[in-house]
Amino acid sequence: MSQNSTYHHGDLRAACLRAARELLEEDGSAALSLRAVARRAGVSATAPYRHYADREALVSAVAAEGYRELAEDLSAAHPAPATPADLAAVAVAYVRFALEHPAMFRAMFAEPCDPTSEERVAATEAISAYVRGIVRDAFPGTDDTEALATSVWALVHGLAFLHLDGKLDSSTPEAVDRQVRTSVFALFAASPAIRSAAAAG
Numbered sequence: 076m077s078q079n080s081t082y083h084h085g086d087l088r089a090a091c092l093r094a095a096r097e098l099l100e101e102d103g104s105a106a107l108s109l110r111a112v113a114r115r116a117g118v119s120a121t122a123p124y125r126h127y128a129d130r131e132a133l134v135s136a137v138a139a140e141g142y143r144e145l146a147e148d149l150s151a152a153h154p155a156p157a158t159p160a161d162l163a164a165v166a167v168a169y170v171r172f173a174l175e176h177p178a179m180f181r182a183m184f185a186e187p188c189d190p191t192s193e194e195r196v197a198a199t200e201a202i203s204a205y206v207r208g209i210v211r212d213a214f215p216g217t218d219d220t221e222a223l224a225t226s227v228w229a230l231v232h233g234l235a236f237l238h239l240d241g242k243l244d245s246s247t248p249e250a251v252d253r254q255v256r257t258s259v260f261a262l263f264a265a266s267p268a269i270r271s272a273a274a275a276g
Contacts, residue, residue, distance in 0.1 A: 099178040133194035142198035157212040173235035
């Protein structure tokens with residue numbers, strides 16, 4: 076793509092994000108740099124700096140896109156989860172997203188990002204609020220929604236990375252679904268005993 080054709084589309088920022096995502100998917104985060112993005116987008120080496128101060132700012136913008144797409148997938152799995160089965164469906168969608176977009180998922184959670192990126196902060200807060208809402212509805216009467224939401228997210232997020240890293244069977248979608256659902260239902264089964272133990276302690 077030439078510089079003129081990129082600017083003809085009128086959105087340098089979008090062109091840089093597309094280029095960054097292509098590089099991520101092809102070669103992982105090691106290939107991601109502002110210079111490489113400029114080459115892929117067909118613009119001058121300095122053009123991306125109009126929107127991104129450095130690599131962390133670029134990664135933050137890519138991550139924000141990922142968080143929004145993840146939120147859409149979770150909502151599509153179940154818009155208002157309130158039962159163990161609902162939560163399991165959302166958990167499966169989370170792990171599937173990681174397996175379908177491994178480079179993006181790692182960029183979202185394992186790459187240094189710009190902590191001042193308002194776009195990224197807003198996108199991550201939307202995911203956090205969604206998880207808190209799930210916990211509030213699926214675990215009625217819990218004394219500490221925030222702590223339980225962290226625990227649920229940690230469980231599902233851990234399952235995602237265990238599958239990504241080959242520690243759990245991801246050979247078929249059915250194997251992934253079974254492992255994730257079993258883990259979520261185990262959490263629900265254990266929750267009354269956990270509450271009793273916490274109250275006793």
